[in-house]
Amino acid sequence: MSSYHPKFAVVGHPNKGKSSIVASLSLDDSIQIGNTPGTTQVKRGFPLKVDGKIVYELFDTPGFQRARRVYAWLEEHGDVPANRRIDVVKQFVHEHRDNKKFRDEVELLDPIINGAGIIYVVDASKPYGAEYEIEMEILRWCGQPSMAILNLIGEEDYREEWSRALGQYFRLVRTYNPMTAGHKEHVDLLESIAQLNEAWTKPIKQAIEVLNKLYDLKVEQTVSTISDYMVKVLSFVHKQKIVGEEATPHEEKVAKERYRNKIIEYEEREQRDVEKIWQHNDVQKEEEQLNLDEVGLFSQESASIFGLSQKELILTGASAGAITGAGLDLLVAGSSLFLGTVIGGVVGGVGAMFGFDNLYELKVLGQSVGRRELTVGPMQNLNFPYVLLGRALYHASLMAKRSHAKREAVNLKEVSFTEGVISAEARKTLEKVHVKLRKGKELEKEELAEYTSTLQKSFLELLE
Amino acid sequence: MQQKTTQLSLKSYLDLHQLLNVYRGSHEENRLFALTQKNQKPLALLLAWLQKNLYRVTNQLESTKYLHYLTLFSSLFGFIVLFLGFLTGVALLSYSGSEPVNVIYLLLVMVGLPLLSMLLSLLSMLFGNIGAKVFAHLSPLYYLEKVVNLLPFAKNITFSSLPFSATLTKWIFLQRVQIFSFLFSLGLFLALILMIISKDIAFGWSTTLQVDAKSFQALLSTLSFPWRDFLPSAVPSLELVELSHYFRLGEHLDSKMIHNADKLGAWWQFLAMATLFYSLGLRLIFWIVAHYGFKRQLKKESLAIDGVSELIKEFKTPFISTQSHNDEEHLEIEETLREVDEHLGEKYEAILGWNFSDEQLLLIKDSLGVNSKNREVVGGKNSFLEDKKIIEQLKGEVLVYVKAWEPPTMDFMDFLEDVLANSSIKRVDIVPLGTAERNYKSNREEMEVWLRKLESIDSDKLGVVDV
Known part of the structure; x- marks a missing residue:
């Protein structure tokens, strides 16, 4: 099996957004990005791998530091035909590998002399300068397929003058803003790269397919995470033992507080999971914590015997009575017309119903068999599920759209979840599930699938 | 030693539940595991995965x-x-x-x-x-x-x-x-x-119901249908059924019955086969x-x-990775900044424009009103020899304009060292300028980049001016 795969080196002047472009294309938010020149010290490969097999590899490189000196050296040693200029560049790298003065140039030229295509990055929000021509000349000496990326770091736009100059050195010139680029722009750029070399077309096409699949998978995982979270939160019931017949205000306050904390914990976990799905591992957030003060939490006391609720105890009593009755029926070989079973069941059930309170007081080995509990949840507020959904979908859409080149905190304060995002029909489907969860009923598999599919539609609309 | 789990059982069900509470593995690990397995059926993969990872449950199972x-x-x-x-x-x-x-x-x-x-x-x-x-x-x-x-x-x-x-x-x-x-x-x-x-x-048979021997034998024969063909002796005959019929009334058995007791x-045989x-x-x-x-x-x-x-x-989805497996060498960012002057000197022997063209230097002169007899373009497309000649001719106080938006490269730092090494030069003022559209005003971030870099140069002759 051939180990050949296309490689691309992202090169350029210091501080022109090379690392940002690599972070955006490799979906890696751990890359150090800074406005201090020399942030990237050594080249770093970012392979796109499918089951361990590399489809293509991107290299982040340090910026040119002593381009004039390199070019002077090349000219001095480069009295050769154009087809052999790459050998002169190789010779430069070979001779200066241990020279600290040219460490950055050696690092950036190394992948190129080993067959990497060139992606030259400039900041097109700043004016063009002739000093860049030295760098472009050095890259031209390498003779590798190349393209230039116009990165708009600032607000001004000098793309026209840059394009005129870059067009003389590079086959393709494209605009790509790593701070705002999403999945579509990522794919568009890869399609441009595929045009540089015929041999790269197939692997890049495969890479595009893979990235599309990855994107779809992330959408699916996100929706599934949100759906699971909604089911957990809406069906969550907090129970705690109480001392007396009725809960004291303090017990009630503690129970509600614990309920709230659990809901907040669920939300935090859901957000972490979604961030992990979209490969944002170190994202800072500015957000307002979920406010449950105004949703009206209800609590209620209930009793149990041996951990059985009154309903369960009635069923148990009826079952036991029916078995005893059935035994009697069998003894008379069924001539009782199974009246024993019926009567036994009724007596057992009714007995358990009326005997519940007396049994509750019973003590065995000094331990009371009965127990009183305070229950908070499931949440009965009709609007609460949509508040949760709004927050979850908004957060997820920000994560899905957020470039991996961004380092500033995400602003989650302005949660605006309009009615338009969830259509009336979708709301009907969601509400059916919410009603069931509010009643503490379990969801059927099909209901959950329909709920998730409705959420997916709303999420995709948010991503558009 | 853990028991080998090759079939779905209550044990594997409970173990799987317990294991998934403590460990789920990453997509990469799980996919890699699935690729190494011969049997690709989901359940088989699941059981093999359970077997491989069950050791991770440290509590009693x-x-x-x-x-x-x-x-x-x-x-x-x-x-x-x-x-x-x-x-x-x-x-x-x-x-x-x-x-x-x-x-x-x-x-x-x-x-x-x-x-x-x-x-x-x-x-x-x-x-x-x-x-x-x-x-x-x-x-x-x-x-x-x-x-x-x-x-x-x-x-x-x-x-x-x-x-x-x-x-x-x-x-x-x-x-x-x-x-x-x-x-x-x-x-x-x-x-x-x-x-x-x-x-x-x-054995005998007795019932309150009005059942004659013939009907009873027919019922028994029906009950015996599974074995009557290969074991006819285990089907009660009509004669046996008639012989065995008895009534409790009278507290004694029929003499015919006693006579045929054997x-x-x-x-x-019938009872054994029925059971x-x-x-x-x-x-x-x-x-x-x-x-x-x-x-x-x-x-x-x-x-x-x-x-x-x-x-x-x-197990089924290919694992896609886009990230680097090499650790990044983080740059230690120097936090101290060189002090900045707000006013230019009264007079400069020479004005140098690093990476500026002569036309741009003229425009800057018009805009800032700083003039000098000697105005030179350095860096850019100049050769080192050209820059060297310019440095050798410099003396007194020198003003160097640089593009604030372009961070100082090592090429510039080499040039600056050569300038400072010239003993005829008394002072070198570096002025980072913004773009012409911004009236040459640099912003704070750009200035900080320059001040941070120039802080590494230990020379009394060097100054940085923010215009």
């Missing part, structure tokens, strides 16, 4: 505790029902000599009772949820769990954390009911054989059906354990 209790309960109860069946058989076949053993009574226990319980099992199997709930409440384990949870040592046996649904409990119970019933019938059968060998038993024992077929054989089939139902439900619930569908998806 819930399955060990649960299966211990289940086995203990089943063995104890199994032994009791076997013994009970044997006792019932002995009691039913007890024969004082004054009255024969009533075959009808025996048939009710050996055929009727098992058929009735099989009917109940069948109803429970067919009617899912209702049957499941009733059986869940009938299961002694259900009560064991409730009671045990109240006891001080409840922490050791957390039955409530076991992931059994009512339906799965129903199938566990149904399966065990078939085993217990089988053992009960086996006890009966053993008692029958033992009693036949050790005693002479006269023939009355011939019923045993073998209806109590044991059919029960075995019911056990197989219950076992199949249990396995099917177990498979369904195993695939529904929280985390399993994600795991299977990870």
Whole structure:
């Protein structure tokens, strides 16, 4: 099996957004990005791998530091035909590998002399300068397929003058803003790269397919995470033992507080999971914590015997009575017309119903068999599920759209979840599930699938 | 050593549930694992994954505790029902000599009772949820769990954390009911054989209902259909049925019956075959059906354990990675900044424009109003020799304009060192300028980049001016 795969080196002047472009294309938010020149010290490969097999590899490189000196050296040693200029560049790298003065140039030229295509990055929000021509000349000496990326770091736009100059050195010139680029722009750029070399077309096409699949998978995982979270939160019931017949205000306050904390914990976990799905591992957030003060939490006391609720105890009593009755029926070989079973069941059930309170007081080995509990949840507020959904979908859409080149905190304060995002029909489907969860009923598999599919539609609309 | 798990069982179900609570693996690990397996069926992959990772559960396995209790309960109860069946058989076949053993009574226990319980099992199997709930409440384990949870040592046996649904409990119970019933019938059968060998038993039949011998024989013949072709001696003949018919009224037996006492024992073959077929054989089939139902439900619930569908998806979905496996060498960012002057000097011997063109320097002169006799372009496309010549001619105070938006490269730093090394030069003021559109005003971030870099140069001659 051939180990050949296309490689691309992202090169350029210091501080022109090379690392940002690599972070955006490799979906890696751990890359150090800074406005201090020399942030990237050594080249770093970012392979796109499918089951361990590399489809293509991107290299982040340090910026040119002593381009004039390199070019002077090349000219001095480069009295050769154009087809052999790459050998002169190789010779430069070979001779200066241990020279600290040219460490950055050696690092950036190394992948190129080993067959990497060139992606030259400039900041097109700043004016063009002739000093860049030295760098472009050095890259031209390498003779590798190349393209230039116009990165708009600032607000001004000098793309026209840059394009005129870059067009003389590079086959393709494209605009790509790593701070705002999403999945579509990522794919568009890869399609441009595929045009540089015929041999790269197939692997890049495969890479595009893979990235599309990855994107779809992330959408699916996100929706599934949100759906699971909604089911957990809406069906969550907090129970705690109480001392007396009725809960004291303090017990009630503690129970509600614990309920709230659990809901907040669920939300935090859901957000972490979604961030992990979209490969944002170190994202800072500015957000307002979920406010449950105004949703009206209800609590209620209930009793149990041996951990059985009154309903369960009635069923148990009826079952036991029916078995005893059935035994009697069998003894008379069924001539009782199974009246024993019926009567036994009724007596057992009714007995358990009326005997519940007396049994509750019973003590065995000094331990009371009965127990009183305070229950908070499931949440009965009709609007609460949509508040949760709004927050979850908004957060997820920000994560899905957020470039991996961004380092500033995400602003989650302005949660605006309009009615338009969830259509009336979708709301009907969601509400059916919410009603069931509010009643503490379990969801059927099909209901959950329909709920998730409705959420997916709303999420995709948010991503558009 | 862990027991090898190659088939789905209660143990693997419980282990999987427990393992997924503590470990799920990453997509990369799970996909890599799946690729190394020969059998690519989801369940096979799941079981192999469980086997590989079960060591990660450091607490005692819930399955060990649960299966211990289940086995203990089943063995104890199994032994009791076997013994009970044997006792019932002995009691039913007890024969004082004054009255024969009533075959009808025996048939009710050996055929009727098992058929009735099989009917109940069948109803429970067919009617899912209702049957499941009733059986869940009938299961002694259900009560064991409730009671045990109240006891001080409840922490050791957390039955409530076991992931059994009512339906799965129903199938566990149904399966065990078939085993217990089988053992009960086996006890009966053993008692029958033992009693036949050790005693002479006269069988008869007696009922209040108006049933003649012919109809009764027809019923018995129908009951014997499974074996009547290959074992005709185990089908009661009309003669035997007529001979065995007796009435209790009068407290003495028919003289004809006493005369043919040796023939009355011939019923045993029929009773033995009826027990073998209806109590044991059919029960075995019911056990197989219950076992199949249990396995099917177990498979369904195993695939529904929280985390399993994600795991299977990870087995099947190619793992895509885009990130680097090499650690980044982080740059130590110098936080100290060089001090900045706000005013330019009164007079400069030379003005240098680093990477500016001569036209741009003229525009800057017009805009800032700083003039000098000597104005030179440095850096950019100049050769080192050209720059060197310019530096050699410099003296006094020198002003160097640089592009604020372009960070200082090492090329500039080399140039600056050469300038500062010239002893004829008394002072060098660096002025980072913004773009012409911004009236050459640099912003704070750009200035900081320059000040941070220039801080590394230790020279009194050097100054940085922000215009």
